[in-house]
Amino acid sequence: MTLVLIAAMIFSVAMSNFLIYEYVSASRFNELRNRLMIITQTGALALDADMLKRVPLNREGINTDEFRIISGKLKEIKKANPRIKYIYTMARTGQKGIWQFIVDPNPTMQRAMPKWRTSYPGDKYDVSGFPEMRQAFSGPSVDKELSADDWGMALSGYAPIYDEEGEPVAILGVDVAADEVYLTQREVHKRILFILLSGIIVSLALGMLISKRITRPVGELVEGTRRIAKGDLRYEVKASGSDEIRELAKSFNQMAKGLAESRQKSLDYFYRVVESLVRAIEAKDAYTKGHSERVADYAARIALKMGFPDEKIMLLREIASIHDIGKLGISDNILNKKEKLSDEEMDLIRAHPVTGEEILKPLRINKEMLAVVRSHHERHDASGYPDKLSAHNINIFAAIVSAADAYDAMTSHRAYRKALGKEEAVAELKKNIGTQFNPKVADAFLELLEEQER
Known part of the structure; x- marks a missing residue:
């Protein structure tokens, strides 16, 4: 019976490490493929x-x-x-x-x-x-x-x-x-082999001495492996038992933490690439230069005023800085046109939130933040686009970006009109509370603007 138990533990450790290696290899490669998909899609839209x-x-x-x-x-x-x-x-x-x-x-x-x-x-x-x-x-x-x-x-x-x-x-x-993905795969492979050998040695030694006490912690390691394989990189194994098992669990948790940090770095990199493309487009037009950065700053300050946690505010600032990424697919002649747009041209403009969402979907961005890109032109009274959502059906962060976007647009010069003064823009915000803007968002924004005047 003891030999069967030892064999089962060896198999569990081996399978655990095999699943981790498979996940790491596939995860890094898929991150690179998703990154390249974003670059080619956004690049093609710009041509x-x-x-x-x-x-x-x-x-x-x-x-x-x-x-x-x-x-x-x-x-x-x-x-x-x-x-x-x-x-x-x-x-x-x-x-x-x-x-x-x-x-x-x-x-x-x-x-x-x-x-x-x-x-x-x-x-x-x-x-x-x-x-x-x-x-x-x-x-x-x-x-x-x-x-x-x-x-x-x-x-x-x-x-x-x-x-x-x-x-x-x-x-x-x-x-x-x-090269980074290839070298990482090789390095991870070496680590996995080391952990596999260590696991086998530990399992053999402890299995012969205290097999009953090992069954539970090894099961916890296997469960951790399954969670990691499903993408839950923040799962932490809390293995009890001997010092050797605790060390193995510690190594496992360090690997999971490293993978989570690597995935976050990749996501941050994607943001930087998309931000660079947005800025390249805005730089061509003096009227819209810096628009996305200002909107991101307004949105973050409104969210802070409304009491959202720092983690949410950081994510909101990131997504607000690329909220207009869908405009990559719209001709400069349309974006900068001084005359009234035709119906077909307006349809192209109204499609940019959906285009932006499609561009960013492969990044596996938080769904709540992805909704900001799709819904930042929705209106509180359901007269916005693309989905004509109303009131509480509009994501609160999309409502924040909507107010910030509208205010910056009103206070910035455009090809077809001059900028409004701050007092005029504030008057427009107040006038459209409950129709265009979420009342709670608008109140927080107005209070913020009033504090700036003091």
Whole structure:
């Protein structure tokens, strides 16, 4: 019976460590794939499909204004994300499985990867061996495996570039460095092997001496492994028993804590990338420059005034700083138009909260904060968009950002009107309490603005 118990404990420890290793490997790789999906999607939205179609597909095409403009935007995307190794655009040809380059910021660079050697406009490329790449005209996709070149490991992602009719005319390709993920997998593998051996030794020693006392703590370790495998990285094993078991539980908890911190760092990185793209768009228009940062600051101060905890306020500031990320898919001509927008143009404007939500979904952001992006144009009286929510059905943090967004818009110069004075803007806030604005949010904001005057 003792031998059976010992064998069961060894198997439990081995399976626990195997599940942890599988989770860590998959988690890091999926984080990289999600990050790359965001970069390609947002990058594709920032490119002008009609301008791409005007680039001559020959080597002289690099001398055209269209090429230089698109190349400049690709370099901006690469600058915002230093992990990008290569970034380029491609289009189909009349031949099955054969595509051609349109714009690459560095067409004369000698590629180390076996995909291509040159990338001038019109250069052909056989995509038949890259299934994820071939799917790019149907929707964003990312390679399922890492690839190696002379400079390390890389992962490639692709996203369609749509014209005004919603038809895909080209794809954006991005290759990012993946050495960190690869090295982490190797390091984690070494640690897991060490923990596995330690677990076996501890299980054998303690199993022969006090098998009954070990059964429970090992079960707690197995339960911890299951929780970690499901993504609960904040679960802590509280194992009792001998010093060896407690040390094993401590090592387990340290690993879980490290994974949680790593996931948070990745999420913070995603925020920085998206913020960089939002700022790049706002910087093109003197009227909206700094808008998102001001809205984030107002929103955080309103939330503090309303008594929300620091953790919630920090998350709100982060999401408020990228609340308009969906505008990446809207032409600059529409955003900066002085004349009245057409019905079709208004439909595009009203779609940006949904577009923003779709861009951020892969990040696994807190649902409460994701609702801020989708619902920051909802109104208390249900006359807003995109879902015409009313009163208590509107997420409270979305209501906060709505008030902050409206106030900053009123007090900022726009292409179609001059800024209102502070008194006029305050009057508008009061006038629209209960119709446009949540009364509690508006009262807190008005009190905050009044305190600033003292």
